[in-house]
Amino acid sequence: MPALATGTSYEPGFYELLVALPSQLQPHVTQPEDNAFLKDMFGERSLHSLIKIHELLQHYEDSKPLPVLDSAATLASQLSDLLEGKLSSGEISELKQLLDKPHFKSILSVHDTVAQKKYDPELPPLPDDIDDDEASVKIILVKNKEPLGATIRRDDDTGAIVVARIMKGGAADRSGLIHVGDELKEVNGIPVDDKKPEEIIHILSQSQGAITFKVVPGSKEEVPSKEPKVFVKALFDYDPSEDKAIPCKEAGLAFKKGSILQIMSQEDATWWQAKHEDEANPRAGLVPSKQFQERRFALRGPAPAVSLKSTSSRRPSGFRRSFRLSRRERKTNKAMYESKKSEMYDMADVPTYEEVTPYQRLAGAKHRLVVFVGPTGVGLNELKKKLLISDPQHFSVTIPHTTRAKRNRESDGVEYHFISKHLFETDIHNNKFIEYGEYKGNYYGTSVDSIRSILSKNKVCLLDVQPQMIKHLRTAEFKPFVVFVKPPGVERLRETRQNAKFMSGKEDKGSARPFKEEDFHEMVRTSDVMENQYSHLFDKVIVNDDLSAAFSELRKTLRTVETETHWIPVSWTHS
Numbered sequence: 001m002p003a004l005a006t007g008t009s010y011e012p013g014f015y016e017l018l019v020a021l022p023s024q025l026q027p028h029v030t031q032p033e034d035n036a037f038l039k040d041m042f043g044e045r046s047l048h049s050l051i052k053i054h055e056l057l058q059h060y061e062d063s064k065p066l067p068v069l070d071s072a073a074t075l076a077s078q079l080s081d082l083l084e085g086k087l088s089s090g091e092i093s094e095l096k097q098l099l100d101k102p103h104f105k106s107i108l109s110v111h112d113t114v115a116q117k118k119y120d121p122e123l124p125p126l127p128d129d130i131d132d133d134e135a136s137v138k139i140i141l142v143k144n145k146e147p148l149g150a151t152i153r154r155d156d157d158t159g160a161i162v163v164a165r166i167m168k169g170g171a172a173d174r175s176g177l178i179h180v181g182d183e184l185k186e187v188n189g190i191p192v193d194d195k196k197p198e199e200i201i202h203i204l205s206q207s208q209g210a211i212t213f214k215v216v217p218g219s220k221e222e223v224p225s226k227e228p229k230v231f232v233k234a235l236f237d238y239d240p241s242e243d244k245a246i247p248c249k250e251a252g253l254a255f256k257k258g259s260i261l262q263i264m265s266q267e268d269a270t271w272w273q274a275k276h277e278d279e280a281n282p283r284a285g286l287v288p289s290k291q292f293q294e295r296r297f298a299l300r301g302p303a304p305a306v307s308l309k310s311t312s313s314r315r316p317s318g319f320r321r322s323f324r325l326s327r328r329e330r331k332t333n334k335a336m337y338e339s340k341k342s343e344m345y346d347m348a349d350v351p352t353y354e355e356v357t358p359y360q361r362l363a364g365a366k367h368r369l370v371v372f373v374g375p376t377g378v379g380l381n382e383l384k385k386k387l388l389i390s391d392p393q394h395f396s397v398t399i400p401h402t403t404r405a406k407r408n409r410e411s412d413g414v415e416y417h418f419i420s421k422h423l424f425e426t427d428i429h430n431n432k433f434i435e436y437g438e439y440k441g442n443y444y445g446t447s448v449d450s451i452r453s454i455l456s457k458n459k460v461c462l463l464d465v466q467p468q469m470i471k472h473l474r475t476a477e478f479k480p481f482v483v484f485v486k487p488p489g490v491e492r493l494r495e496t497r498q499n500a501k502f503m504s505g506k507e508d509k510g511s512a513r514p515f516k517e518e519d520f521h522e523m524v525r526t527s528d529v530m531e532n533q534y535s536h537l538f539d540k541v542i543v544n545d546d547l548s549a550a551f552s553e554l555r556k557t558l559r560t561v562e563t564e565t566h567w568i569p570v571s572w573t574h575s
């Protein structure tokens with residue numbers, strides 16, 4: 001039996017390990033004196049008591065007991081006084097002795113301190129020879145290599161140097177001693193009244209170790225911000241060193257399109273404070289606010305959109321037509337459609353930030369819609385086909401609707417859903433199609449319900465669309481995961497596509513032919529344009545160079561979509 005029992009209501013693991021250790025270690029110890037030493041060490045009563053205390057603390061941490069009263073010491077002293085005249089019984093005098101013991105009194109005093117939450121240390125009285133400049137205080141900060149995390153500016157009205165901004169989580173913020181609006185009088189004993197902010201920053205950057213500031217505290221009371229945690233996905237690249245507008249380049253936070261940022265402060269309407277979500281260091285950096293970025297974008301105008309229509313007479317060159325997905329007729333239906341909505345750039349969508357939240361699909365919940373985009377000929381059909389073959393029970397594609405007559409060997413709901421022109425037009429009117437088009441007098445289209453039908457069977461729906469359609473699919477219902485399939489460079493296309501067949505939209509013959517040099521250039525050019533305009537909507541980019549490598553990357557990615565946590569727009573979580 002262990003010297004101290006650990007009780008039965010909580011895990012005795014740590015304690016038992018301690019008791020068992022000497023015998024466990026015995027086979028590994030050759031010298032008898034070492035053995036005796038280990039026994040003594042692990043058998044030490046104070047160590048056992050410590051472990052017991054540790055386990056009890058753990059237990060109480062879980063049950064979180066609240067104190068019954070916060071003046072146990074006073075109560076014990078009053079009781080002791082009451083017992084004074086009643087010491088006839090042995091039990092009463094034992095109780096009084098116990099209450100009067102200094103250890104017992106101390107433990108009750110500690111109990112009361114904790115119960116009253118009196119944790120703050122008592123400060124010594126202020127010295128008599130206080131600074132003559134009554135309003136100012138001296139602050140000493142110890143600075144290592146990290147920046148101070150504060151910006152300063154000259155007040156236009158008073159000419160004073162004031163603290164303009166405190167970066168969340170930085171050295172100044174953590175110290176809790178410097179606040180926005182404080183007036184800076186001296187740095188390391190050097191008066192700063194006549195100095196430019198840049199000169200002061202220079203003094204600060206040269207200083208290491210303890211830095212002394214003399215400041216006059218600002219009058220503004222800071223309200224501790226209790227803003228909930230906000231995470232955003234950045235939809236643009238940002239490099240503060242190239243931003244002429246940022247008040248302090250060193251304080252800026254660089255990020256790439258797709259980075260997940262935690263917004264630490266939105267107090268300033270122009271410059272937010274943020275840190276990378278996966279960054280352990282709590283120090284925030286400046287990033288342009290959403291409003292400011294939108295304003296800048298509006299003033300500058302979007303990047304010149306490359307016209308995709310100019311090179312093709314029939315359709316936006318290189319952009320695939322989707323929903324030609326009949327399993328048998330996939331190839332013959334290829335060159336049929338033109339997208340109804342052909343706008344290449346929507347001015348309303350200024351890509352800045354999107355608020356996101358972690359999401360993991362629960363077992364049994366509907367799958368996210370997997371959306372493919374890429375230039376025509378890049379290999380979307382090939383990759384989708386491989387997925388379907390790899391697991392036909394798990395993956396599926398939508399069945400398009402058409403108004404053309406059913407052919408002999410076709411069945412309704414297999415190759416197509418065959419419907420009347422009138423019904424098709426009613427469905428268009430009722431927004432039932434994701435995409436639709438007309439070819440030789442017949443309509444063809446992919447309906448929203450055909451996607452729903454696959455998802456309700458708990459299958460993964462694979463859909464390829466034109467990139468400008470992605471935004472219409474971005475709903476809580478579909479939670480689309482967008483894969484952009486990108487071609488490798490022209491040289492690799494030449495090498496890998498030697499035996500490949502291409503369905504050219506331009507010739508409109510519906511038959512496949514080998515790729516030509518110009519097809520490769522067109523594919524790469526279209527891919528660049530798509531990436532330039534829509535990459536903020538892509539969740540994954542896969543370069544289709546070697547087909548089997550691209551396929552296994554795709555497979556792996558789709559597995560993680562089903563099993564791991566991903567960031568999705570907050571708006572998709574409240575449906």
Ligand SMILES: Nc1ncnc2c1ncn2[C@@H]1O[C@H](COP(=O)(O)OP(=O)(O)OP(=O)(O)O)[C@@H](O)[C@H]1O
Nearest residue numbers: 320376377378379380381382496500501545546547
């Ligand atoms: N990585 C690859 N290496 C070699 N050949 C490939 C690769 N990927 C696709 N191909 C071939 O390229 C041709 C075009 O592929 P696919 O039909 O899948 O393109 P697509 O993106 O669906 O184009 P479209 O939208 O015009 O139908 C096919 O012959 C296909 O086998």
